[in-house]
Amino acid sequence: MAVQESAAQLSMTLKVQEYPTLKVPYETLNKRFRAAQKNIDRETSHVTMVVAELEKTLSSCPAVDSVVSLLDGVVEKLSVLKRKAVESIQAEDESAKLCKRRIEHLKEHSSDQPAAASMWKRKRMDRMMVEHLLRCGYYNTAVKLARQSGIEDLVNIEMFLTAKEVEESLERRETATCLAWCHDNKSRLRKMKDLLDPARWRMLIQQFRYDNYRLHQLGNNSVFTLTLQAGLSAIKTPQCYKEDGSSKSPDCPVCSRSLNKLAQPLPMAHCANSRLVCKISGDVMNENNPPMMLPNGYVYGYNSLLSIRQDDKVVCPRTKEVFHFSQAEKVYIM
């Protein structure tokens, strides 16, 4: 991999990028826990009520058959409690297990095996791209990518798909799904009962999207976008934007067509220390490959000049001027 990332660096990045990866399944866990509690409380109170009725009857010398029918009621309520409890626990256990799976995946960033480590990095980029695509509304692409990369468990597709359903229903001027979402999430959307003009609906959809993101503590930009911006800046140099295009490098990502346009408004990298790269070979110029200046002022690595030397002459690749090999002067970079 071109970019070196130490384990410590990976951990720092985890801290900054992975909050949504863990928080969203946690919110689901929380939600399901509360739902479970509600279910258990409700069924428990049903059972208690029926039992209280039975107790009351017992105190008044009842006939056997009235007791039997009340007992049937108790059995029924207990069964319902059992069923609901099992279902609810299963649901909350499922979301806890999802949290566990995600944290286990994140832990793999520190794997010793290089193959596992680079697989993890590939998946990381795919995960962030999926989230980005979901934000853009490209749901099918996101789902396909998640499936192909084997990361379906690790991305918050469901959350976005739920949002998509709500948005689509709003576009159909229906509030039912959105209200259900509000109820589910106790948001502050207003209840719309009257016909509204298209602009209000547009605004409502935007508002919903904004609130949904805020609810899940997702900012305006995807993690992917923010990471990419930082990355492009860290690579960008003035040479990537020279008018005549003479300084472009075939390996430099920022020199590539699309990324060149994207990186234009971004800040450039800050380089406190010199580093010289030979224009011919792309190799570093240092004490092992000293920088040599030709009489026209262009500098190349010693090794490269050796390799293009013919009959003791060299041709400057950029100006096509011909010089003697011995005319190359060493330059000293501190």
Added chain:
Amino acid sequence: MPPWPRCSLMQWTLPSPQSEAAMEQCASVEREVDKVLQKFLTYGQHCEQSLEELLHHVGQLRAELASAALQGTPLSATLSLVMSQCCRKIKDTVQKLASDHKDIHSSVSRVGKAIDRNFDSEICGVVSDAVWDSREKQQQILQMAIVEHLYQQGMLSVAEELCQESTLNVDLDFKQPFLELNRILEALHEQDLGPALEWAVSHRQRLLELNSSLEFKLHRLHFIRLLAGGPEKQLEALSYARHFQPFARLHQREIQVMMGSLVYLRLGLEKSPYCHLLDNSHWAEICETFTRDACSLLGLSVESPLSVSFASGCVALPVLMNIKAVIEQRQCTGVWSHKDELPIEIELGMKCWYHSVFACPILRQQTSDSNPPIKLICGHVISRDALNKLINGGKLKCPYCPMEQNPADGKRIIF
């Protein structure tokens, strides 16, 4: 956004992450999740068991009452007592179930707190939020970059889907080589070596220049597949082995291994010391080899520009966010220069040195067209601004050696 002050940044040291402390962040959350899982398990078992018992107990009572000719008769005192006890037990049990579940709440919320403590809930950009917000244009370019990346990674169906969903049109010229590669890859996934071999033969010369062993590996796989067909395939396999001839020098050992395996054809290769030849991993490996070599021939690196930029961002982002926090905390409003430059250097490793950068050792600034690097007579290089600053009485003394020289003798260099 506040401008980045430059001067005093060097004095501040960034917190250096210690590996153990950093790993702790995942472990910390995991601990809480494990506790919750344990509690759910225990509670679930207990809940089911208690309710089972209750139902059983009540069921027994009901059976007792329903039996014999007890209908219509009043409930006996004994039974009444038993019933009351049963009622009490039911109430106590279910109420305890409810409160036991409630007790798990604190463990659940501890998970959330661990996440909040160990991961940053706010991520901020290096630049203003809206820098890529001329919504249509930049977003479209970004989508295009993603599509190009997907093609290069061999994820053609995903790329096609994105083109459709974002209504992007990709140049056929750009797509063409990837379409061919994908066709070959799909054939390889179906264990059809034909298209790949055809491609390898037609690109033989360039592959040899790359030191690629793709063609040989393809022949080898075909041979192995014949072997897997059993003793009936022996003649065919032997006949196919002539394809190894041109590779005899470079791949002698591997050829020997394969010819040696013929001995076990009758017995079955799976039980022989050559069973590893039948590994499925060979098929995965050939896809990778093919993709790598094909990309090289296309002049593409294995990692797309988008991959490299993203990986670079993963390194840069925490560093920049850190600096931003420090600046805001100390409310630094010192002199700043170049707000279109990052405030700090990001170490990406030597493989990411794509362009020459010359930072004047005296003024500690990157040179530019307006302030180019100048080679002094002694061979030392400084920026023109630095040179001008060093002029004293029409003469110039190099800061690195005692050589005095004429400013006009300085030569502008281009890296």
